[in-house]
Amino acid sequence: MSITLADARIVTPGGVHEGWLTIEDGRITHIGQGTAPGNGHGLSGRHVVPGFVDIHNHGGAGGSFPAGDLEGALRAAAFHAEHGTTTIMASLVTGALDELASTTSALADLCADGVFAGIHFEGPYIAAARCGAHDPARLRLPDRGEVARLIKAGRGHARMLTIAPELPGALDVIRDVVADGVIAALGHSDADFDQTIAGIEAGGTVATHLYNAMPPLHHRSPGPIAALLEDERVTVELINDGVHLHPAMARLAYEVAGAGRTALVTDAMAATGVGDGTYVLGAMEVSVQNGVARLVEGGSIAGSTLTMDVAFRRAVEFVGLSLVEAAEIASLTPARVLGLDERVGSIAVGKDADLVVLDDDLGVAGVMRHGTWLVEPL
Ligand SMILES: [Zn+2]
Structure with a gap:
């Protein structure tokens, strides 16, 4: 199953990217700039940080x-x-x-x-x-x-x-x-x-x-x-x-x-x-x-x-x-x-889709673990 999160501010070690990311089988498979191809779950420009x-x-x-x-x-x-x-x-x-x-x-x-x-x-x-x-x-x-x-x-x-x-x-x-x-x-x-x-x-x-x-x-x-x-x-x-x-x-x-x-x-x-x-x-x-x-x-x-x-x-x-x-x-x-940084700890292609969506006041709006929403952002 594939999920696309669109209209996001993605916080990576290299900086904050305005764009989208795709998740398949619990892993991050693509990170893109700008508008997502096809339909995605729009995040209204909110920040996404690693779990x-x-x-x-x-x-x-x-x-x-x-x-x-x-x-x-x-x-x-x-x-x-x-x-x-x-x-x-x-x-x-x-x-x-x-x-x-x-x-x-x-x-x-x-x-x-x-x-x-x-x-x-x-x-x-x-x-x-x-x-x-x-x-x-x-x-x-x-x-x-x-x-x-x-x-x-x-x-x-x-x-x-x-x-x-x-x-x-x-x-x-x-x-x-x-x-x-x-x-x-x-x-x-x-x-x-x-x-x-x-x-x-x-x-x-x-x-x-x-x-x-x-x-x-x-x-x-x-x-x-x-x-x-x-x-x-x-x-x-x-x-x-x-x-x-x-x-x-x-x-x-x-x-x-x-x-x-x-x-x-x-x-x-x-x-x-x-x-x-x-x-x-x-x-x-x-x-x-x-x-x-x-x-x-x-x-x-x-x-x-x-x-x-x-x-x-x-x-x-x-x-x-x-x-x-x-x-x-x-x-x-x-x-x-913990020696787990190959799998978790940042938003990067190939890593587990462990993500936190933050509101403007940095409150938690959504949490995803291994590609599954624990808290689904509205
Ligand atoms: Zn203690």
Whole structure:
């Protein structure tokens, strides 16, 4: 079946093209300038951007990936898809090892079905001093055997491990997981500058929500932020919700790392899209007020209620990026982190037809995944 989208402003890495595109069997087959040949689905000049790629997400619509409840996980993935996220990772949080293994095994089935691009272990090998909303009683020291067991439980779908590089044994674990094809992300860490460099040298290539859950920049003690930002091997995640970090800090990261090493993430939790109230993240009770999630005990920020469309819009409105730049950090760069950029992450001939149609105010007017409308634009 062939679909033509006409009268569109198509946002590609090379610029914005006024024209049309054709989709066959779920892939983009033609991109043309000007008026489309034949009848197409007219988009009234609206922008089309690539479907968003969220490499750090814990759930939404009441569903929580760490809870291992598959019905809730499907609901959360569908909710984020309606907000333009056509590629999504299932991020777990710190928990008991047996629970993590069984949740991983359950979620691996949904990865095999194409619901998730992979599983991300955020913890338990993170720093007590920077554990944020993770259960401090369940933190563990890096252990090669344990990590191998978790990866095995994922049956090829474990894709990322967030680890604090300063912990004893962390560098060996980083080397192991990278050799296994798993991305080592550095974060929830109390490391200094040199310890962070050691983590990168061992194979760390992602900064888990840069700025959050790590020592702040200091001119005599630059810490992990400076090390992660300036190293060409590292892609930095940003939770661009205006709560986790100020737009000026997002801009600073973007200026240093560039679009090629900056990835917008949501770090969304179950409350996303539901509203204020009390929720559970892993074993921790979380209260959401005015959309801000905090631990009931201690008041730490506990994940976000962000969706990728909002992160994208804020990148344009508050960080000052162009649509082309915002699309790169919301789609192409995170797709490259996952090694999926041959298939997704930009609008190009041969790639999956994962598309988001935006209104003039950058709200979501339509979402297509693999050539099928999830939200059909009027
Ligand atoms: Zn997280």
